[in-house]
Amino acid sequence: MKLHFLDRTNSQQNSFSITRNRHPHFLKVWHYHPELELVIILESTGTRFIGDNIEPFAVGDVVLIGANLPHMWMNDGIKLDGIDDEHYADAISVHFREDFLGDHFFNTFELKPVKDLLQRSELGICFRRLPKRFINKFISLSENKNRSPLMKTITLLDLLAQLSEHKNYQILSTAGFKKSFEKEENSNLKKIYEFIYENFRNPISSSDVAEVVNMNNAAFSRFFKRIHRTTFTNYLNEIRVGYACKLLIENKLRITYICYDSGFNNISNFNRQFKLVKNMTPSQYTKKFGVKY
DSSP: OOOEEOOOOOTTOOSEEEEEEEESSOOOOOEEOSSEEEEEEEEOOEEEEETTEEEEEOTTOEEEEOTTOOEEEEEOOOOOOSOOGGGOEEEEEEEEOTTTTOTTGGGSGGGHHHHHHHHHGGGOEEEOSOOHHHHHHHHHHHHOTTSOHHHHHHHHHHHHHHHHHOOOEEEOSOHHHHHHTTSTTHHHHHHHHHHHHHHTTSOOOHHHHHHHTTOOHHHHHHHHHHHHSSOHHHHHHHHHHHHHHHHHHHTOSOHHHHHHHTTOSSHHHHHHHHHHHHSSOHHHHHHHTTOOO
């Protein structure tokens, strides 16, 4: 899974862009861009990759992704013929730079909460249980083509202000992942993450990843722990557990199958690692979401 830079330069010279993406599938591309991205999912389910966070996404999810934070939306494997409108993937995305209204606009006292929100978004934020009026206002951004640029800007500011006050949210990625992309070791780290994300469901070891970046195993282990403040094994288990959570919520597979499909080699290790990461067993996790096995 190669990391791609996406050029979202606005040819119309607008300070931000609004796009409604309605296709059989979202674009399955692991990518980043200097613009922040505010997105709402209107149709479809699947797996969301934000930095080193892997979780299921569903209708109604609202996510704010910081500048240059790698991300990807992967739809569930539904066979589509391009005609059945009931199963289309549908989302609205707003892309803007932090200085889209000038270098100092968000530094004012009145806009400090929004400034704090934008800083928090560096790791990605998923907002939950947003009121219906917020959802409707978000959707209105893409529907009214006759609305003036000024009114669209005011609407976007209003949405950001509401998000800055919303208390039910989750920070998605880790600081270690984000900071790693700002370091000179950038090239090696990109190769590491690409290899892990492409192969975490298979049996892989630290020596396999070390070989990808031409390092000996001991040097790689020290390098990885310095960046993430945890071992490669712990990091890999967290990625696998995150993927297992998606499968558990979908309730399509037996827990034993999920264990192996997530990259674990036996059910006892799966249960142990799951509890270490989530502070509950897989069975307790499914009950939390009202899923029965």
